[in-house]
Amino acid sequence: MTTPRDTPASRRVRANGDGTVYQRKDSRWEAAGYVLAPGNTRKRVRVYGTTRKEALAKLTEKIAASNLGLPVPSAQGSVTAYLTYWLENVAVHHLRENTHTRYTAVVYRYLIPGLGKKKLTRLTAKDVRTWLNQLRATCQCCTRRLDARRDQPRCCTVGQCCRKLLSPLTLTYIHSVLKSALEHAVREEEIPRNVARNVRTGTPRPRRFEPLTAHEARQLLTTAEGHRLHALFELALHTGLRKGELLGLRWEDLDLDRGTAAVRRTLQRTSTGGLTTLPTKTRASERRIALPARCRQSLKHHHEEQQRDRHMAGTEWQHNGYVFTTPQGRPIDPTNLTRAFATLLRKAGLRRIRFHDVRHSTATLLLEQGVELVVIKELLGHAHIGVTATVYAHVRLRLQRDAIDILGHALHNPAETADQPDDGDYPPPCAASVR
Structure with a gap:
């Protein structure tokens, strides 16, 4: 048996x-x-x-x-097939048009050429890491034949590689697009896990910006007096509103008697719709802010000027309710505002900065005046206070240095504090005003 x-x-x-x-x-x-x-x-x-x-x-x-509850992968196609499906059927309904355009460029310029031939179910973290390492060391001028399109080739086409490499910030953005696509594949149970999440690209250094100093800000406002958009530049410096938020303001959003403004929308130019009004960048960006007295007076004067423009334009006036418009009542193109700002900087004799640096200037000046970080976060419309703290970390370090200098001055000059009773009623040295 x-x-x-x-x-x-x-x-x-x-x-x-x-x-x-x-x-x-x-x-x-x-x-x-x-x-x-x-x-x-x-x-x-x-x-x-x-x-x-x-x-x-x-x-x-x-x-x-x-x-363990992990379904077997059902996707049999390539990464190219899935990314195309994701762009056309998923991302297009969840992203803004300009964001979708950038995602599409990343997919067809980097993801498909590098990973498109691989099977979606067989894509591994090692494949993603190897591809990113190759992308990091590849000259984009050679790969995309940028020099060949020039009238007079001067680098890659003539045998002199210019080493036009992608920045760490761009690599991180490309990696994030891949993670977003694979994350949706996991939600649709096409693949068991997102292998791109197991690959670390490192934290890129934040983009450097050069905010205006208090003296430069005053010089800019002085030069802007008499400009038809003087109220816009003054509002930008006092509140830190984004370019699209400024151009998207309507008179119905302003309460000049109470001194408040409701930020509800943003004005952007898209490839299909032209100048389009969109919701704010995030839910936290939809907010109500206080208007300083100087801005209230400027806006009242701007309203009177706009009424005169409307009377002179006659039937050509296009009433849209926007606060800042062209002389014919049309909304202002963001690109034209950038040009006007650059012209104003040259006229004021100031260095060239981006319009977005005005927003950074507002936050920097507020921090230097001792305003709490949470107040600046609410004014700027950041989703999390960590964003505010990270972006303006260099300012906080400078404030710490000033506070330490004040403490060091007190410790090395005991005669100045000998006559003061130590009863706890005096504020600590770091509470002194910042220079």
Whole structure:
């Protein structure tokens, strides 16, 4: 009488639910079993190996993952096919048009050429890391043949590589687009996990900006007096509103008697819709801010000037309700505002900065005046206070240095504090005004 121990390994009866394993005619081993599939259904899968142990190990791994609630991947196509599907059917409904345009450029310029031929289900963290390392060291002028499009080639085409490499910030952005696409594939149960999340690209250094000093800000406002957009530049410096938020303001959003403004929308130019009014950047960006007295007076004067422009334009006036418009009542293109700002900087004799640096200037000047970080966060409309703290970390370091200098001055001049009673009623040295 034979016992199960005496039965050959290939003919043993496996327990219910463990699947089956047998040797094929081509001498390979095949294992088959039922695992969890998308839609809370079960699907029979087959795996192969050169030995019984190898095939059984593969099947055991799939069954173990199934028992943990991870469905078997259902995607059979390439990364190219999935990224195309994601852009056309998913991202287009969840992203702003300009953001979707940038994502599309990243997908077709970097992701598809680098990873497009791989199967989505077989994409590994090692593949992503290897591709990013290659992308980091590749000259984009050579790869995209940028020099060949010039009238007079001067670098890559003539054999002198210019080493036009991608910046760490661009690499991080490319990596984030891939993570977003694969994250949706996980949600749709196309793949079991997002392999791009296991790859670290490092934290890029924040982009340097040169905010205006208090003296430069006063010089800019003095030069802007008499400019038809003087109220806009003054409002930008006093409140730190974004360019699109300024251009998207309507008179109905302002309460000049109470001195408040409601930020509800932003004005942007898109490739399909032209100048378009969109919701604010984030939910936190939709906010109500206080208007200083100087801005209230400027806005009242600007309203009178706009009424005169409307009277002179006559039937050509296009009433849209915007606070800042062209002489014909049309909304102002953000690019034209950038040009006007650059002209104003030259006229004032100031260095060239971005318009967005005016926003940074507002936050920097507020921090230097000792305003609490949470107040600046609410004024700027940041979603999290960590964003405010990170962007303006250099300012906080300077304030710490000033506070330490004040303390050091007090410690090295005991005569100045000897006559003061130490009863706890005096504020600490760091509470002194900042220079």
